[in-house]
């Protein structure tokens with residue numbers, strides 16, 4: 001479950017929200033009668049870190065992973081690009097499901113780790129910090145709720161390795177919250193900004209090519225050793241991608257820009273403005289001639 005998927009009336013997500021101290025009763029274990037039922041009908045949204053872990057696990061590029069294992073979607077009404085795990089061809093089961101359990105268990109996505117807890121990241125309009133709260137998902141097929149084990153949500157998160165997953169997805173969640181809270185004044189994002197968001201968040205290897213390109217070099221000021229270190233580190237590159245998007249989408253300047261590229265851009269804008277003015281003046285002159293004819 002991702003922050004975008006808030007509970008709604010027909011949802012199995014219980015309407016009450018909790019903090020991490022809440023005690024739940026739950027255990028999923030091999031041998032339970034419902035083993036694998038949950039993985040047989042999936043709706044799993046992926047975070048950028050989920051994709052990074054899975055593409056490393058499978059030894060393929062992010063581009064190949066996206067093509068083979070995901071489906072794109074738009075997060076409810078916000079036109080924010082997201083990706084979900086693609087089920088098996090013609091079915092609803094996860095491609096990684098095996099009779100003995102999850103075939104990518106050590107690198108399974110955040111939503112699989114959280115289940116049956118749902119993470120709800122929220123930001124109130126008057127606050128600058130994000131708040132995490134949790135809800136419980138109760139589905140009839142899941143017998144784990146009847147197991148006698150009791151533990152807090154914090155303990156469950158720790159058991160499932162979620163501190164690392166949440167920490168490394170924080171920058172992405174903040175981008176989504178910020179995009180949502182930008183509201184209608186920002187309007188529907190342009191195709192270009194959607195594509196940039198998609199590439200930087202989900203297609204890390206394509207983003208690597210972009211960062212290595214001459215065009216990127218012309219604009220952003222990077223020491224060579226700093227850049228080659230960044231390009232060889234998936235995790236560092238992903239965190240840099242979030243910074244890059246904050247700069248491009250929200251003007252939060254944290255990556256140095258060559259002074260001359262700013263100057264060049266300004267010159268291009270002035271030139272464009274001159275061209276627009278000339279075209280408008282020519283158009284007006286033409287229309288005037290058509291309206292009044294040549295009266296000299």
Ligand code: SF4
Pocket residue numbers: 038039042044094095096097098101102103104105108109112
């Ligand atoms: S990734 Fe693993 S745990 Fe998640 S749905 Fe697929 S098989 Fe189940």
Ligand code: SF4
Pocket residue numbers: 027028029032034035036037038039115141142143144145
């Ligand atoms: S207990 Fe719940 S989470 Fe575990 S296998 Fe059964 S349905 Fe899936």
